[in-house]
Amino acid sequence: MDLDFNEEQELLRATVRRICETSFDSAAVRKLEGERDKLDRAFWAALGESGICALRIEERHGGAQMGALNLAIVFEEFGQVLASSPFLQSAVHAADILSAVGSEDLAAEWLPKIAGGEVIVIPAWQEDELREAARPSHFDSASRTVSGTKMVVPFASVADAFLVRAATESGAGWALIPAQSDGIVITEQPNYASQPLFEVRFDHVHVAEGHFWPAAENSALSDDVLIAAAAEAVGAATRLLKITADYANQRKQFGRPIAGFQAISHPLADCATELEGVRYLTYQAAWAKDEGQDCAHLARMAKYSAAALFRRLATVAVQVHGGIGYSTEGEPQLFYRRSKYHELMYGTAAGLKKSIADHVLS
Amino acid sequence: MDLDFNEEQELLRATVRRICETSFDSAAVRKLEGERDKLDRAFWAALGESGICALRIEERHGGAQMGALNLAIVFEEFGQVLASSPFLQSAVHAADILSAVGSEDLAAEWLPKIAGGEVIVIPAWQEDELREAARPSHFDSASRTVSGTKMVVPFASVADAFLVRAATESGAGWALIPAQSDGIVITEQPNYASQPLFEVRFDHVHVAEGHFWPAAENSALSDDVLIAAAAEAVGAATRLLKITADYANQRKQFGRPIAGFQAISHPLADCATELEGVRYLTYQAAWAKDEGQDCAHLARMAKYSAAALFRRLATVAVQVHGGIGYSTEGEPQLFYRRSKYHELMYGTAAGLKKSIADHVLS
Amino acid sequence: MNFAFSEEEMAFLKDFQQYLEQEKAGPDSSVIFAPWRETDSWLVDSPERRGFMKRLAQAGYIGMSWEKQYGGRERPGVYDYLLNEELSSQGAPIIGKGVGCIGKTIIAHGSDKLKQEFLPQILAADIEFALGYSEPGAGSDLASLRLRAERRGDEWVLNGQKMWTTSAHFADWYWVAARTDPEAPKHKGISVFLVPMDHPGLTIKEIKTMGDHRTNEVFFDEVNIGPDYLVGEENAGWRYVCEALDYERFALYTVGPLLLKFEALVELAKVARRDGRPLSDDPVVRDRIAEFACEVEMATMLQRRVIAKAIKGEVPTVEAAMYKYFSTGLGRRIANYAIDCLGPLGLLKSGAPGAPFGGRWEMSDRATVVDTIGGGSTEVQKNIVARRGLGLMVGA
């Protein structure tokens, strides 16, 4: 029983923090929100050069093959500064999918480049399920083409390749498609969190031989993705809590700091408590992964709880800040809007809770 | 738009309050909790003599034929003092069932006596649905007998007659059975709220000719029952809020009244706000009933919300009182335990919410 | 007890609804009736909306409750309520602070000169006001405001800053609370002034908000105004500010937008699908909607209490505090839940391909955030309920 990180991990945290703090402050976050691609190339290059992108990739594919706990550390730091990059999509999610592909050639070709941050591979799997008429993407094995429309695809505009989840007669699979292929149309999707989200339409896009394979898992989401998403929410919540506590100590009303009002301090205490709960729940999921235990249940609980806590805290933070919390010049709104993104992307509350209940009641 | 009661209604409230305050104080509530029958005969007689039992019964059956709003007033007052009597069961629920029976003779025989408080008729309809093996009560039309086991039947030990809900091949019906009939076994069911609840077993109990009729409604619960139950919870919550606010003003910690801490005052303010919401929701349901409008949806919302608020307030009240709130000598525990009774009897949250959603989403 | 409005009131409402139907056929309809604007749909912030207001005035709907001697119709205040309930339910600008707190304060406390200058313009909807109470250091603790008004000779000279002045960028006049006696206890040294919004000493700076809704900081640099534009008595301003709540008791507390929002959620559940079936088939969604249904009905009841008390001629302070924080918190939770129902696509803004319901809920969530903060925060309202409703011996 030891809940401290080791020296190597602390070093990793320091490295990532330095890189993050170099690229991301509030002004940088705001600037990116106004751009189309929303990619800080310098930040991305730094992540590649420092070997951070290689974190979870196997050594034989040029990766660092570090543990999921290290991944959690990295994403906590990303969250702290609201860093924006295709790390989750490319170096985690796409790398996971490519690692499971079974084609050594494909893995050997792409993973080293992902590990170096040289290419950005973006999984495209989310579709419009709200409408009755929507037809799921499919792979036609005769013509070797993929057709369909993917929604809210992060960083699609900077992708070098897409991993497209598509249905076949025998189940779902993934197609690896260069972003420059004919038949791909990428349209920006302005959104609540000002994140780089895109609709990506695939119209009979050709898939090269060996570039389509059956999906190993039922869910589009891997343990690593859930753990990383949870850790990012934890990091963002940590920073926001700090900002809000500082503000409550400094802002005076009725002749004293508003921190002195329990209507302020107790909701913050509640958030602080739950934050530590979800922080270690996230670490535990990562630890279990590193121990080779079945960690999917923990990872789902971590993702659901972390995003929910972040959102709840964001609501409290805006309220504590009053008008400043609501104005765009204040910091809280950045976190408030981002918190909803965390809640909805990579597993919604409804979906995760269903899986959690399935596990508990099985 | 006028949310005040008229003079007649205020007079009714004053009358009921006087009767309640004569019979019920904390000591009386505690004394009854220790008895088997838990019936204050003097209180019951006073309700009968003053015509309160006749409130909702038609004039042609010796009733006062007053409105549902008046019923809400009466039950608010009952709730204020945690009065305990078979009024809801006999003068409301049984009277409702008998009014709908279609047999003028039966109504003419029983309703005047119910109106005078001379007889106590108790509907027995709740069964053990938790267990797989439990077999629902049924009426055998050949032998004219009812068999089955009813649970948590209030005031069964003082009943003069039971209205037993039982299944037949052609749907549910009600059987009117004198309590002294052969084959009835009544067993006390000690419970959380120390209310007079009983298991009542019917073993081939004979039903006289004309004393079984098909139930008009799907639900065992009438609008009046829901409105009365809601109003009783509102009344109890009103009193408990007053007790707790007084305590918070009087109890000092850290050199000042604990009312000065927002951790105390804001939860109480929340409860006060929601209490006024559910109070007028209850009145509105009753008003709609009196206006001849379809009020079932409002009545269900009122019952669910009132009981939920009462429970939430009871939890706050115990917490505000600290140790005294938890000790039997304090008042809050009486309300705390009663609040769960209100939540679970006469429509659970789960059941009511299902009906509410059916209505809203229809 | 009667939860319904009278036949006369309902007939009036019906007439007004017919009037609005005509307006909706007009060319500016889409600017005037804009429920998607949510929290700022009540503002008279465009020529089209000013035109609408002037037509309302010509049709006799403005100043219904003013005394006849000031050009009003002396109808009971409930008619003001019915008008604004209908307007807000349709996302139209409401009849606002000019005819409400400002006009009524001028009637009660203003000089003849102020009455002659302002009342006819208000009645004709020729004038829009901005309200200047909040300051950087005076939010919930409004009485600690520091904007300084010094007497210099005949004039008053104002220096300092106001914050969160929603209408500053389109209003004609500024109704400002300023400190005239810095030595007095904080509630005792405040006066109210009227300042022309185009005064060269005023600098208006936009504050953008996450609700896409504009508010402003206003800087006062040697803003000199004549003695006539002090409203009522010197140092009596705090009383006037507090009385405003009384004057607004019919106008501010509409429930229509909340009801619309809930209806839209119900519609969403019926239309949007998850796993191939309408959300309304999901028992978890049904359960949550049942809870919202109850809360919306409770909010409606709290709102009715405000109006019913106002109708009796009493000041619904506690009732308004209860309704304000309960309904605004509920509105936020409904918007938030609606996005959750929509899943990731709920993030999409109006105009984004695939944005469900035209991005309405994305907008709604951002727009409703201000509701629990502005106009007296939730915390302040709960203090009012605790102190004045429950009689709790609370501190500040």
Added chain:
Amino acid sequence: MNFAFSEEEMAFLKDFQQYLEQEKAGPDSSVIFAPWRETDSWLVDSPERRGFMKRLAQAGYIGMSWEKQYGGRERPGVYDYLLNEELSSQGAPIIGKGVGCIGKTIIAHGSDKLKQEFLPQILAADIEFALGYSEPGAGSDLASLRLRAERRGDEWVLNGQKMWTTSAHFADWYWVAARTDPEAPKHKGISVFLVPMDHPGLTIKEIKTMGDHRTNEVFFDEVNIGPDYLVGEENAGWRYVCEALDYERFALYTVGPLLLKFEALVELAKVARRDGRPLSDDPVVRDRIAEFACEVEMATMLQRRVIAKAIKGEVPTVEAAMYKYFSTGLGRRIANYAIDCLGPLGLLKSGAPGAPFGGRWEMSDRATVVDTIGGGSTEVQKNIVARRGLGLMVGA
């Protein structure tokens, strides 16, 4: 980072579990292992439970972390934790305040006489203590206690009243905080005394609680005690009281009972039926259970933080405050929800015909109410988190 206990620790735990298996085969097993007693299952309040404790002592499980010179085994504190986690998970009495805060305070501050008199008895489980801190006017504000201890000649004479002394009716000695200097600031004038529970000046009055769990008021009427029974230094009592938290850091914060409660809820959902189908088929129930699952795991993490910090030799003040209020609130909500799941029959007590699960949940709900009040209320814990965890400038 490692969420598991070491092999050595797990081996020790396994041995202890085997030891308990033997105990469970004994004749008093049903009195000793009584998880249904919920919040008071930790008390050594019957001859059977005292016997169990003495056997634990003989088997060497008591005083594991004491120094060898006092008869202990100088094992790390985590072994105390493992013992109590296992005991509490099985509803057995835990190794309590005698070997914990009282024994350790005597070791740290007590005279040789106190050490000689009490330490061997504690190690042998020959002695039970009651803790006397709370008073009618000193609950959350413990330091305002007023029980008066006056020096008269050689002796101390105590007059006044204690409240909420859980063990007074079966304990042998009373560990009492009293005011020895009424002139000093409230934290500075307190001393700690040991009083024999059978002193004729003590009157013990039962306080019944809604959890069927007995606590007591204790009245002191001229209770004279010798100078030897002042613990440590005069007027240093508040420090000793505060240090106790440190001494108890391994013993108090077990999570087993919460995990058991959640498992029982899951079992309930699988077994109990509604509308003819198991509750676990109901998506609304499933959704709620998923939420509880996450909260229970969060509580477990908060508990691990307490232990992990204690293992490092640090005092987990904030960690303990977080865990205490979060877990107790959660326990109450689980019990409350379980009754809701059962519907009206959930009201039935153990022994009532038809009581589901033997009335376990009915009992559980009443029993867990005290958890958010006793041992530092939820409000006090949140103040600690706000002030010491978040560095907020809070008042009291």
